[in-house]
Amino acid sequence: MMRVDGTVASDDDGGRSGGNADYGSAWARVKRRLRAELGEDVFASWFARLELEAVAGGTARLTVPTRFLKSWIESHYLDRVLNTFKAEVEEIARIEVGVRGTGAPVRPVAAGVSKPGPASGPLARLHATSAPMPVAAVSPSPEARNAEAGGDLSGTPLDARLTFASFVIGRSNALAHAAAERVANHQGEGALYNPLYLHAGVGLGKTHLLHGIGHAAREAGRRVIYLTADRFMYGFVNALKTQSALAYKERLRGIDLLILDDVQFIQGKSIQAEFGHTINALIDAGRQVVVASDRPPTELEALDERVRSRLGGGLVVEITALDEALRVSILSARLAAVRASHPGFDVSPQVAAYVARAITANGRDLEGAVNRLLAHATLTGTAVTMETAESAIRDLVKNREPKRIKIEDIQKLVASRYNVSRSDILSERRTAAVVKPRQIAMYLSKVLTLRSLPEIGRRFGGRDHTTVLHAVRKIEKQIGEDSVLGDEVELLKRMLQD
Ligand code: ADP
Ligand code: MG
Numbered sequence: 001m002m003r004v005d006g007t008v009a010s011d012d013d014g015g016r017s018g019g020n021a022d023y024g025s026a027w028a029r030v031k032r033r034l035r036a037e038l039g040e041d042v043f044a045s046w047f048a049r050l051e052l053e054a055v056a057g058g059t060a061r062l063t064v065p066t067r068f069l070k071s072w073i074e075s076h077y078l079d080r081v082l083n084t085f086k087a088e089v090e091e092i093a094r095i096e097v098g099v100r101g102t103g104a105p106v107r108p109v110a111a112g113v114s115k116p117g118p119a120s121g122p123l124a125r126l127h128a129t130s131a132p133m134p135v136a137a138v139s140p141s142p143e144a145r146n147a148e149a150g151g152d153l154s155g156t157p158l159d160a161r162l163t164f165a166s167f168v169i170g171r172s173n174a175l176a177h178a179a180a181e182r183v184a185n186h187q188g189e190g191a192l193y194n195p196l197y198l199h200a201g202v203g204l205g206k207t208h209l210l211h212g213i214g215h216a217a218r219e220a221g222r223r224v225i226y227l228t229a230d231r232f233m234y235g236f237v238n239a240l241k242t243q244s245a246l247a248y249k250e251r252l253r254g255i256d257l258l259i260l261d262d263v264q265f266i267q268g269k270s271i272q273a274e275f276g277h278t279i280n281a282l283i284d285a286g287r288q289v290v291v292a293s294d295r296p297p298t299e300l301e302a303l304d305e306r307v308r309s310r311l312g313g314g315l316v317v318e319i320t321a322l323d324e325a326l327r328v329s330i331l332s333a334r335l336a337a338v339r340a341s342h343p344g345f346d347v348s349p350q351v352a353a354y355v356a357r358a359i360t361a362n363g364r365d366l367e368g369a370v371n372r373l374l375a376h377a378t379l380t381g382t383a384v385t386m387e388t389a390e391s392a393i394r395d396l397v398k399n400r401e402p403k404r405i406k407i408e409d410i411q412k413l414v415a416s417r418y419n420v421s422r423s424d425i426l427s428e429r430r431t432a433a434v435v436k437p438r439q440i441a442m443y444l445s446k447v448l449t450l451r452s453l454p455e456i457g458r459r460f461g462g463r464d465h466t467t468v469l470h471a472v473r474k475i476e477k478q479i480g481e482d483s484v485l486g487d488e489v490e491l492l493k494r495m496l497q498d
Contacts, residue, residue, distance in 0.1 A: 023266075328356040
């Protein structure tokens with residue numbers, strides 16, 4: 001097998017004229033032709049990140065970063081790529097598309113999966129944080145259906161646990177909750193507040209409320225699409241782009257409610273334009289749009305002024321920091337939920353009150369605290385005392401006055417722990433020995449600094465923010481499944497925080 005990058009050339013290509021460099025430059029010409037023939041937009045959406053990995057026995061092996069891209073290219077452009085490549089290099093008889101950088105195939109998360117329905121396609125899995133549930137697809141065209149063999153093109157799965165029923169209401173989120181419920185239960189013509197725009201810092205319940213809206217509206221028989229920003233960027237917009245304007249409008253008419261999470265991550269000029277069109281078209285057609293972000297619409301600097309004002313033109317609600325009473329309620333609810341599956345797990349009201357007082361940051365940390373207490377109780381087989389609780393949540397409490405941690409320090413520490421160099425971490429190399437520490441360093445950069453995903457990507461050798469997002473999710477998932485890795489990452493965190 002011949003590697004295109006020339007690093008590991010096979011030993012028998014020395015005398016051949018058609019060596020590695022030739023495949024590489026032929027491939028560059030193929031890409032130029034695709035760009036010229038298909039246009040900048042289509043090329044940027046589907047081919048910009050298509051790379052030639054190797055050519056062997058007449059088969060060109062190409063790679064892309066996501067399964068979604070793989071299946072889309074396979075179902076729409078395989079012949080075209082083959083013919084274009086063949087025109088350059090006659091021996092190419094077959095094209096194979098792989099997903100790079102993932103190592104093992106991504107498996108669905110098993111916990112609590114009720115119904116792996118049509119939404120559990122490859123990309124849905126990639127994005128599922130927990131129990132995937134089918135999301136009503138908006139009568140996708142046949143080609144859209146093919147795009148994700150058996151998957152649905154239009155939504156990110158909803159988490160079954162994130163419902164209105166499990167959402168605890170307090171002073172800081174009462175308005176957001178009330179607006180969310182009204183929007184979810186709205187019957188009849190037109191939309192209520194359009195869009196409903198929720199914003200809050202991390203872990204204050206935005207995603208929880210959005211999923212709650214999704215569940216409730218679907219139960220009421222409405223056609224709902226829930227999308228995270230990255231999913232919107234790589235799926236929805238491009239699917240719509242390939243439709244004719246008429247089919248596009250028809251599709252929009254089929255949606256009752258579009259929910260978009262973390263819109264601050266939407267980036268890229270043409271995607272932002274599409275985003276603006278989509279929002280406008282839906283609102284003009286009287287469809288409900290719900291959006292969440294970590295900042296108010298006026299501060300979405302990346303977006304066009306008109307889009308910003310449209311986003312701010314409905315009802316804008318902020319969820320503020322959780323007050324102590326609310327923290328106590330959320331914590332009690334979490335403890336009760338855990339006790340249902342761990343009957344021996346007993347936390348006294350005093351300990352719960354202490355934890356709720358100590359952890360002020362957000363709901364995610366409260367959840368983390370519950371998990372630590374549970375781990376402690378399970379490991380030692382003893383009841384949770386005030387002392388053990390204190391030591392179990394010590395580092396979460398520390399987050400109150402977060403020390404400023406530099407991405408560079410994270411890279412250095414992780415590199416030294418894994419016996420690679422910092423420049424390896426920033427490099428293009430994709431061997432497992434480098435990929436793993438790189439992903440851990442990206443994950444730590446996300447959780448320990450306030451840097452945005454695009455910013456972190458830039459600091460990791462100019463990578464795309466979706467690469468960072470993928471790394472963060474992957475490590476998050478692995479930490480949940482692999483306690484050795486969990487401890488390792490925990491240790492790194494502490495070393496950085498001390
Ligand atoms: P965000 O999207 O704002 O970053 P999430 O919705 O992901 O935050 O919330 C983080 C965690 O805290 C989730 O486990 C969520 O269920 C929990 N949480 C936040 N607010 C509440 C609330 N009011 N009631 C119950 N759980 C909450
Ligand atoms: Mg969220």
